Amino acid sequence: MTQSCTRPLSFDSGVAYLAGDLAPEVETDLEEHLLGCGGCTEALARISAITESFRSMHPPVINASRLASIRSRGARIKDNPLQPGERKPVTFPRDVDILLHRLGGLDLRAADRVDIDVCVEETGDVLYTEQNFAFDRDSGEVLIACQQHFSVLPPNIVIEVRVTDHGVERSSKYAIPHRFEGAGAQ
């Protein structure tokens, strides 16, 4: 039954609720209201459509354990191994969830930290930076989880990996022009 609501849900309370960020007594009170209020449920559903969509995204930089977890959930993954200095055009197939750029040829055994910059090849503009992330020391590679929704980014990108080892920084670049098979439908 549709009834007018006497205490409409505020946007910030809805976001805080979905983030699990309300005090327990406030959360309990809100849930008692929500279970009885169709209007506030609709308002919260509009917020949750945004917040829940983030759960289907993965971080661009992943390590082996995260990769195993993604695989275990049935994601369709295609490997794309690259070496430093290589320029390798790729096509992201429509039926693949993650194109896994394996940025190889790196000696990470004694690395103190690893950072990356993702840049536009033509302009050098930095699209994304990840600093001091968790890496697999013995793997000799950094894993980039390229995803279908990255099709909104400029197609020609360069990923620069900077490895700091005893205070000395070494840089490796990988140029990857992208074409997304499904991008026309977006």
Added chain:
Amino acid sequence: MIALPFTLLLGGASAASSRTAWYRRRSMIASLPDSDLVGRIAARDSGAAEAEAELCRRFAPRIRLYGLRHLRDEDRARDLVQGVLLTVIEAARAGRIEDPARSDRFVLGTCRNLCARVRESAARLQPMEPHAPELDTAILEPDVERLDVTALFGCLMQLEERSRHVVTLSFRDGHSADEIAALLETTAGNVRVLRHRAVAQLRRCIDSKQERSQ
């Protein structure tokens, strides 16, 4: 969503009249308070099936949101919807809902119990128990707005970098406001403000894209 009876999908004047009657009846059922629906279900008369369908339609989205908050997984939230609704319908049929006017409290209590059971077992619910009442599974599925993730990502890239970080760390990676505050060297209060502003911006951006595509 409630399935339209097959006979009403056929054409012709009498079918049109039946459709009108069906929609009128559906509208009448939808206007009933929870207590009336529970009463009809308990009476097990000819209107019981429609009352069950309406009760499910009404509560399914509410239970799903509770599930998303506490189980943080769409599949588990949908399992929760099914488990809770089957329990509630079974209780209503057996006349075990003591205060039908507060059916929402009964539903909430069932949500809490089933969520606690899921967390204890760290497993997905098994919704179809041997004693579960027979129900059309279509009425147990809440309608959900599905966003185009690529469109959302396009909107995300329009945000300022700090807002982008806050919203992805919150909802993609599941970090608390305190954890994000430590990572970004700011206060939890500032994270909360950035977070809800960012989500509001994303909602407006998505709405505007959807309007343009219509």
